Amino acid sequence: MTAAIKRPGWTRAALGTVLAAAFGFGLVIVLRAISGLDVFQTEQTGHPHIVVPLVTGPLGFLAGFGCFDYWLRWAAGMPTIPEDHSQHGATSWRDYFRFNTDHKVIGIQYIVTTFFFFFLGGLLAMLVRAELAQPGSQIVDPSTYNGLFSTHAVLMIFVFVIPVFAGIANYVLPLMIGAPDMAFPRLNALSFWMLPLAGLLFIGAFLAPGGAFDTGWTGYAPLSTGAPLGQSFFNLGVQFAGASSIATALNFLVTIITMRAPGMTFWRMPLLVWANLSTSLLVVAATPFIAGAQFMVLFDRAIGTQFFEFAGGGDVVSYQHIFWFYSHPAVYIMMLPGFGIISEVISTHARKPIFGYRLMALALIGIVVLSYSVWAHHMFVAGMFSWLRVPMMITTLLIAVPTGIKIFSWLGTLFYGKIHTYSTAMLFALAFIVTFTIGGISGVMLGMVPIDIHVSDTYFIVAHIHFVLFGGSVFTIFAGIYHWFPKMTGRMYDEKLGRVHFWGTLLGTWGTFIPMHWVGMDGMPRRVADYATQFGDWNLLISVFAFMLGAAQLVFLYNMVVSWRYGPRADANPWRANTIEWQVSSPPPIFNFDEIPRVVGGPYEFGVPGARHAIMGGEGAEVKKPEPTVVGST
Amino acid sequence: MTRRLPIAKMFAVTLVLTALISVVMVPIRWNGQGASTAAGPIDTLTDVMIVLSAFVFSLVMVMLFYALWKFKAKPGDESDGEPIHGNTRLEVAWTLIPTIIVLFGAGYSWAVLEDIEDPAENPLKVQVFSQQFAWSFGYPGKGEAFSEGELHVPLDRQVHFKMHALDVIHSFWVPEWRIKKDNVPGITTTAIVTPNKPGTYQLICTELCGFGHATMRAKVVVEPAAEFRKWVAGLKRKVPAPLMEAVVQDTEANPLPLGPGGA
Numbered sequence: 001m002t003a004a005i006k007r008p009g010w011t012r013a014a015l016g017t018v019l020a021a022a023f024g025f026g027l028v029i030v031l032r033a034i035s036g037l038d039v040f041q042t043e044q045t046g047h048p049h050i051v052v053p054l055v056t057g058p059l060g061f062l063a064g065f066g067c068f069d070y071w072l073r074w075a076a077g078m079p080t081i082p083e084d085h086s087q088h089g090a091t092s093w094r095d096y097f098r099f100n101t102d103h104k105v106i107g108i109q110y111i112v113t114t115f116f117f118f119f120l121g122g123l124l125a126m127l128v129r130a131e132l133a134q135p136g137s138q139i140v141d142p143s144t145y146n147g148l149f150s151t152h153a154v155l156m157i158f159v160f161v162i163p164v165f166a167g168i169a170n171y172v173l174p175l176m177i178g179a180p181d182m183a184f185p186r187l188n189a190l191s192f193w194m195l196p197l198a199g200l201l202f203i204g205a206f207l208a209p210g211g212a213f214d215t216g217w218t219g220y221a222p223l224s225t226g227a228p229l230g231q232s233f234f235n236l237g238v239q240f241a242g243a244s245s246i247a248t249a250l251n252f253l254v255t256i257i258t259m260r261a262p263g264m265t266f267w268r269m270p271l272l273v274w275a276n277l278s279t280s281l282l283v284v285a286a287t288p289f290i291a292g293a294q295f296m297v298l299f300d301r302a303i304g305t306q307f308f309e310f311a312g313g314g315d316v317v318s319y320q321h322i323f324w325f326y327s328h329p330a331v332y333i334m335m336l337p338g339f340g341i342i343s344e345v346i347s348t349h350a351r352k353p354i355f356g357y358r359l360m361a362l363a364l365i366g367i368v369v370l371s372y373s374v375w376a377h378h379m380f381v382a383g384m385f386s387w388l389r390v391p392m393m394i395t396t397l398l399i400a401v402p403t404g405i406k407i408f409s410w411l412g413t414l415f416y417g418k419i420h421t422y423s424t425a426m427l428f429a430l431a432f433i434v435t436f437t438i439g440g441i442s443g444v445m446l447g448m449v450p451i452d453i454h455v456s457d458t459y460f461i462v463a464h465i466h467f468v469l470f471g472g473s474v475f476t477i478f479a480g481i482y483h484w485f486p487k488m489t490g491r492m493y494d495e496k497l498g499r500v501h502f503w504g505t506l507l508g509t510w511g512t513f514i515p516m517h518w519v520g521m522d523g524m525p526r527r528v529a530d531y532a533t534q535f536g537d538w539n540l541l542i543s544v545f546a547f548m549l550g551a552a553q554l555v556f557l558y559n560m561v562v563s564w565r566y567g568p569r570a571d572a573n574p575w576r577a578n579t580i581e582w583q584v585s586s587p588p589p590i591f592n593f594d595e596i597p598r599v600v601g602g603p604y605e606f607g608v609p610g611a612r613h614a615i616m617g618g619e620g621a622e623v624k625k626p627e628p629t630v631v632g633s634t
Numbered sequence: 635m636t637r638r639l640p641i642a643k644m645f646a647v648t649l650v651l652t653a654l655i656s657v658v659m660v661p662i663r664w665n666g667q668g669a670s671t672a673a674g675p676i677d678t679l680t681d682v683m684i685v686l687s688a689f690v691f692s693l694v695m696v697m698l699f700y701a702l703w704k705f706k707a708k709p710g711d712e713s714d715g716e717p718i719h720g721n722t723r724l725e726v727a728w729t730l731i732p733t734i735i736v737l738f739g740a741g742y743s744w745a746v747l748e749d750i751e752d753p754a755e756n757p758l759k760v761q762v763f764s765q766q767f768a769w770s771f772g773y774p775g776k777g778e779a780f781s782e783g784e785l786h787v788p789l790d791r792q793v794h795f796k797m798h799a800l801d802v803i804h805s806f807w808v809p810e811w812r813i814k815k816d817n818v819p820g821i822t823t824t825a826i827v828t829p830n831k832p833g834t835y836q837l838i839c840t841e842l843c844g845f846g847h848a849t850m851r852a853k854v855v856v857e858p859a860a861e862f863r864k865w866v867a868g869l870k871r872k873v874p875a876p877l878m879e880a881v882v883q884d885t886e887a888n889p890l891p892l893g894p895g896g897a
Contacts, residue, residue, distance in 0.1 A: 143845040216842050222819060223802040223843060310820025316803065317818060351707070352715035356725045381805065383816045383823040386751075390744055397736035401729060407694060408728040414701035415639070417715035421706065430698065437694045441687040444736065448743035450676045450750060451683070454665060454812040457805060457840035521664040521680075523809035525840040528848035532836075576712070607714035 008066020008099055020060020021053035028052050044210055044228045045301040051232050058197040058240060066099040067190045089590040101185035103174050104588065106192050108488060110167025114160045117199050121155035124148050126550050133543035135533045145529035146214030151202060153217035154234060158241040159199040161473050165337035166248045168480045169276045171488055175581035175588060176270050178261025178597045178614065183254040187247050194244040201237035205230035216527060221308030221319040225300040235298040242291045249283035252276050263599035270579050270603040271360055275340025278364040282329045290326035293319060317384050324375035332371045334469060336364060338476025339406055342429050345479050346410050348577040349426040350419045353604040355412030363402035370399045380452045389449050396447035403440055407433060424498030425483035428475050431506050435471030439464060442517065460520030466513045486570030490587045493563040497555055504552025511545030578613040579603050593617055644696050651692035656685045669810035669831040672750035676812045679746050686735065751826050754792035762797040763877050764804035764817040767846030769837060772873040779869035786855045788862040789832050795825045798880035805841035808854055816841055821885040829856040
């Protein structure tokens with residue numbers, strides 16, 4: 001027993017959680033007693049005896065689990081545990097449930113955890129659609145309804161779309177650039193373990209007195225500053241998800257900048273690497289803003305600051321400025337890694353170099369720069385300075401240009417290629433082009449102030465964000481999962497089931513989200529538990545398609561689980577791709593490479609006679625002088 | 635080695651597809667009935683955008699399906715495509731042309747915005763008070779006449795709604811007017827509307843404000859000026875003192891330093 005308590009792991013983590021939570025609880029009680037206050041403050045926004053343990057408990061978990069052991073020993077001058085790699089790699093499923101520093105294990109931990117939250121968030125969406133299938137009240141009261149759609153959005157954004165990309169890149173990116181691991185493996189593991197904590201805080205809000213947070217994922221003040229305790233769970237969950245996100249982004253930046261294999265210049269990096277470089281630049285600079293916004297709300301709620309209380313001199317609209325300064329770049333954080341995935345999939349399955357590779361990379365950087373200058377397009381009717389609307393409209397519309405460049409370049413890649421559509425990954429990539437184009441078009445319309453004034457906060461918005469986040473981001477996630485499934489698991493998935501999943505998802509997405517544009521323009525506001533009877537038929541149709549979309553995801557789940565266990569063995573390179581991760585075995589060896597590969601050309605040199613991307617260790621003897629790579633010209 | 639693409643044909647198909655989509659989509663009144671002077675320009679902008687969008691969408695579809703039809707690998711074909719890395723002229727084209735299109739869209743939108751927010755000479759000022767989960771209104775006259783849950787405005791006269799939120803953010807939207815504006819605690823915001831069609835409409839709250847958000851509605855009546863004056867004269871109540879405080883502390887009375895309008 002003592003051994004189990006000393007050793008990092010679940011026992012010590014449980015103990016750490018309880019002790020740290022008890023410490024936080026006791027601290028509040030004692031301090032309040034000394035100050036002569038009521039020991040338990042149970043105003044709905046207060047509850048410090050719950051809020052403080054919500055901070056200390058998760059930290060106690062991380063400490064107990066072993067996330068800080070190495071650093072603490074080092075900082076305390078104690079002998080650090082010799083680098084025996086006992087925390088590296090996985091030989092059984094149990095290794096996925098401990099503090100593990102292998103980027104491949106962490107990648108899979110990320111993907112499985114985030115998909116758990118995806119299915120949970122999807123379940124909430126099904127409940128939302130069940131309620132909305134008919135006008136009037138169906139299954140939940142309005143307050144619960146507000147909690148359902150808020151939690152749906154928060155789970156999908158903070159613990160699915162953003163981190164699942166970190167998971168895919170965690171697995172693939174170090175292999176792709178010829179690195180043995182990420183730059184900071186322990187930080188990487190810490191980043192992952194903060195994520196389930198964030199998710200648990202979001203879900204745990206359902207148990208709080210007053211119910212789950214019900215102010216939307218945007219949590220606008222002052223609705224949020226006066227909301228019941230569940231809102232504090234959201235404020236804190238965002239801190240853990242955000243810290244995880246920032247740490248991972250720093251890790252990616254350092255890894256990409258310093259750990260590329262010899263010969264991999266910036267202009268030889270696969271576009272997935274470019275995409276994650278761009279995304280990480282957004283994350284490190286923007287995420288602190290949402291962390292700050294949520295801390296300010298938490299402080300307004302718990303300790304009486306008045307950042308957003310107009311009666312105390314606070315400014316209500318400033319919450320939205322701070323929030324959107326993160327949350328608009330966040331939509332690119334949720335899209336750029338997907339752009340990277342699509343580039344890999346399309347080039348490989350069209351057997352052609354990416355059309356206009358350099359412009360593709362520059363377009364990513366262009367989006368990064370522009371995305372910091374468009375946030376107030378979420379606030380055209382919010383009562384901000386009216387003069388700010390026109391410049392924000394112009395930058396918003398201009399961001400369509402680099403996005404358009406990407407669409408046209410993918411199409412250009414298809415021309416004169418040899419397009420293979422046997423892979424579900426490629427089907428999702430092609431469908432993504434169509435669906436994302438529609439989402440982009442509605443985005444341009446929303447960017448125009450007069451149109452936005454009419455459709456802002458209606459179902460048109462719901463339609464637009466689901467077209468770009470589901471038809472956009474989630475399609476690219478599916479493409480990425482199918483594409484690298486053989487690499488990650490060493491098994492092939494079932495293409496027939498993949499196709500069922502694909503068509504179900506495609507038709508479900510269109511059937512669900514296209515009519516939402518129409519009812520929104522025609523006068524149906526968003527975030528309502530009830531609506532005018534004239535929208536009844538459309539909403540019933542939307543709900544039917546939504547249930548079909550939900551059912552299609554079960555096919556995906558079944559395919560993944562069964563194929564992982566029983567699928568036929570996968571070759572190292574089933575798609576005949578050029579990038580480095582496909583040149584090692586499936587799954588890759590524990591330290592990725594016996595010898596670091598040398599990069600001698602661009603990543604997509606399909607059809608170029610004699611061209612190679614990388615020379616793997618052990619084949620150095622047969623190296624000829626590489627063909628000069630010509631990029632960006634015919 | 636590179637076969638020439640039937641660019642003229644592809645472009646023709648794109649135009650035909652654009653025309654087909656436009657013919658179906660433009661006649662539909664997507665935004666519903668219009669009942670203010672803003673509705674016309676906004677609906678026209680929407681229609682222009684539908685045609686432009688139809689063109690972009692058709693272009694992408696034609697390119698995608700042509701490529702899939704023409705360049706699909708035959709079964710068993712393991713060879714690679716042609717090693718084309720790009721085409722500078724094409725890349726410049728699909729950077730510049732969309733830039734011109736969106737800048738045109740921005741300019742057009744700006745013009746429409748100026749048009750629908752152009753203040754008229756002698757507008758009627760109506761105070762709007764929003765709170766969880768009800769609307770109330772104040773009208774100029776002897777003191778400030780007060781009505782709850784029912785808004786009346788005269789036909790064909792510009793109305794400046796001065797909005798005051800008493801608890802959390804609400805948003806003022808009458809779909810037929812096409813105008814929406816948040817009501818923000820602590821500041822006064824303004825919406826400019828010129829109703830031009832008599833009738834009864836609904837005022838909808840469009841900013842999530844709590845459990846009663848979905849049912850936070852008010853009746854809107856647009857009627858000839860004489861009837862409107864009669865209706866206001868018949869109002870018995872005055873705007874209660876706490877609500878008047880918000881009216882007096884009009885934050886727009888002290889114009890914001892950064893520009894005109896301030897809303």
